[in-house]
Amino acid sequence: MKKALIIGGIVVSLVIIYFLVSGGETSGGAELISTVEKGDFEVKIITTGELEAKNSVEILGPSGLRNFRIYQVNIQNIAEEGTEVKKGDWIATLDPSELTGRISDLQTELDTKESEYTQTRLDTALQMRQARDELINLKYAVEEKEIVLEQSQYEPPATIKQAQIDLDKAKRAYSQAKENYKIKLEQNAAKMRIAGGYLGKIRRDFGDLMQLKESFQIKAPEDGMMIYRKGWDGKPIKEGSQISAWDPVVATLPDLSVMLSKTYVNEVDVRKVKVGQPVEIGLDAFPEKELKGKVISVANVGEQKPNTDAKVFQVSIQLEGHDPLLRPSMTTSNTIITKSVADVLHIPLESLHNKNDSITYVFKKEGLNITKQEVSVGETNADAAIILAGLEEGDKVYLSMPGDEDGDVDLLPELNGKRNQKKEEKPAKEEAEAKKDMRRPKGAR
Structure with a gap:
């Protein structure tokens, strides 16, 4: 009898342990947790670009059109883009009607x-x-x-x-x-x-x-692979397109030995991009290829993206080496490494939360408890952020917000001074604005 009771107790204990473990696994599966890591951190800007040759020979139409008051000419026929041509080969025929x-x-x-x-x-x-x-x-x-x-x-x-x-x-x-x-x-x-x-x-x-x-029969000036010229709207020319007497370029013969990726960086990130920065380059056409490059130019003047209010700046990236598989107009993914910091703490961006736009904190796991810990954040990239204070290597933080959001944030003492300064500056600024309004003549706005 005693032996049976002992066995029964063991079975009950095993069942309880099983449910506890099962419950813990279920809970852990729902609550994604990351560990604070220490190591090298790279600040990256990820953009999409398009390959083009650094140097190319232009295939020109007639140069004397303006002498006879002809300012626009239609392309009647043109060879297929990507055609390998020899010097003197036919490229295009212009409409001779006018x-x-x-x-x-x-x-x-x-x-x-x-x-x-x-x-x-x-x-x-x-x-x-x-x-x-x-x-x-x-x-x-x-x-x-x-x-x-x-x-x-x-x-x-x-x-x-x-x-x-x-x-x-x-x-x-x-x-x-x-x-x-x-x-x-x-x-x-x-x-x-x-x-x-x-x-x-x-x-x-x-x-x-x-x-x-x-000269309305346009011939290739050199050997190479013909690439259509793009018009003002960014679209390649075709049969029926017009060429201008001021800019009679029909197509180009690119030098494929040196390739560039032309990309655009938004106005927020462009200040981080500098000439000479390394770039990791991928190709949509060949996902297995990993190429290297460097930034060789950053535009000083921004452009307006079509159908948006966003301003972007053109960035040219030169690829290292030569690959015969590379072709103009291929789509590239460019990862510009703007800064590299050694031996720092970092966590995923998903772990960061904000309170009142002034306090950045994380949900930190301490045993069975969860605390809201303020952190001081440094540089960020597309995936992670540097932690300057508030966490230590090996700490556990939640990637998603736990179900219970109540509780105060454990503030960092070293940041209190900055917060207090901001609180003092705000009333002073409001008071200065009020005095300015009092000195303003009635009816003036």
Whole structure:
């Protein structure tokens, strides 16, 4: 009987222990607890970026469009993005409709100027021939008058005088005709230069237009892989897109030996980012790859994100080494390590709670009890925070708020001074504002 009672007691004890253990496991499963750890802590900023080549060769469309008042040209056909091309290979064809109209108009003008030039040349040639004939005739007239004067030596003085006057008139007419011939020659030469200048300009313009038409067939300047140029809206160009006469870039040939990840950091975190900081880089296309890089530039001016009020700053990250699998426009995950602190206490961010926006505390487990312990927090990253005071290595803290939220917070004495100072500053500031309002004239706001 005694033996049976002992066995029964043992069984009951085992059952009680079982339920106690089961209850404890259930409770522990619902209450997630983390241990305060001590070690190296990295302040990180995590962003998403896009790969692009650091250096590239631009594939340009025609450069002389503005000379003929053409400011926008549509892309009629274009090779597929990512195509491996050789120097001189076809890249794209531009729509020549507007250019063809200009060529037709200039052809008509060229025909007109050539006719005018021919007419001017014939007119001046005829005028100069007439002027030369006149000179010859006047020269003969002078010679005739000289003969008449010579034969009149035995005539009366009046006859000799008349012959001399006639000779002088003939010489003067011949001299004037020679001067007029020189002037007319210069005039006609000027007319020919003007007509020739107009014709030459039209011919040059026509030749330039024909060369421009040839450049509407865009060719690759170097070997490489073609990447479409992105427009003002950030979208790649395509068939039907327009290129501008001021910026006629159609596509690029990137140098894949040196790659960048272009990313954007919000205005709150950008002050932490500095040139030279290390970056851990992942690729969505190849999750198994782990790449390294460093920050090489941080924009000084922010940008507005589309459809949001957020301001961001562009950050360029250069990848280390070369990987033939990397391609422009691949999506990257960038972890920028802005600061590394050695041998510090840290806990998950989920453990931190705030009271009145002035007290940061944790739920600390001490045996079977739970206390609300104020902590002093240092640097944080996306996952954890440095604890400057309030906890020790090995302490247990709750990741989620326990069911019972009542109870006072155990405050840190070293933070009381700062809290009291803030309390004193607040009434003083309010009093100063009240005095300012009293000095303000009535009706002024």
